[in-house]
Amino acid sequence: MTEREKMQAGAWYSCLDPELSALRAQARRAVHAHGTCDPDTRSDMASALKSLFARTGQDCYLEAPFHCAYGFNIHLGDRVYFNTGCVILDTAPVQIGDGTLFGPNAHIYCAQHAKDPDERAQGLEIARPVTIGQNVWVGGGAIILPGVTIGDNAIIGAGSVVTKDVAPGQTVVGNPARPIE
Template identity: 35%
Template sequence: MNEFDKMRAGHSYDPKAPEVLAVSQQARELMAQLNHNPHADGGMLCRALFDQFGEASYVTPPFYCEFGKTVSIGQSTFLNMGVTMLDNAEIHIGNNVLIGPNAQLYTPSHPLDYRQRRNWVTICKPIIIEDDVWIGGQAVICQGVTIGARSVVAANATVTKDVPPDTLVAGSPAKIIRHLTENESREDIKRDD
């Protein structure tokens, strides 16, 4: 297992290993093309940047990530402008997901012990966003979190724990506001926000 594979799996790794630096460099080059060339083929760039990029999915520039190859995006998924992913571990985004502007997904964290932080010790855990999730603008999804299918994360929420399917969460840290029902109308969601 090389250092990039160790990182991706959440194990201790050398961030200066050539294979880690190469993937990061490739991601920076592809993001530069995506973010600074309005005439570029965004779908082609996203297929090169990400591990998987589903049919009819779209990323609105600017977009930021560290590696790209640790991110899988399903079909018909939309990432609005300014989304940032610290993707040291895997990020799996399902089908029909909407992610609002300036949302942030963080797979790495650091120890509380300052002596370990001096050595830049990093602990990485994956993020999973299941099908049909809506994440509001400026929401933060922390490491190790799974957002259950059909759930809604309100704007500015900070999600530090798993969100069950069919749930509306809000706040910092995010808390369950209520469970969603089948065929919920947009008006019902507005009344609860």
């Protein structure tokens, strides 16, 4: 099994693998094209970046700068908006529902690194998917960690670190993020 196959299967893999490095380089080129394209001609998203994603719904908009690890694991519903400085480290599938909005510098992380320092030095990590429902608002500077599911209509407060699932309609704030009424 290749390291990419291990990553896609949710098993431990080495991110130092040459194939994965080449795929990240391809994503960096697409991100660069998006970030350096004249805003008047870029439209909602540079074509190089849009073609990299697994799915891009209608009327999605990504402000520059934007960064992703691979791109091919990103699934955007309709009317998804990312403000400037957002990052998606998509080592696993990232599903984002219709009408979801991200404030500036919001981050989504799918990779979890090995706890053992020798294994970390070998580049060992495991990928956990992130699922975000419809009409979610993710405040600026929020971080969503690996394996988290956020339900429809939820609100993630600015600067929150989301370590656990968020129920539909729930508002969470803080580090770690906790529900408020």
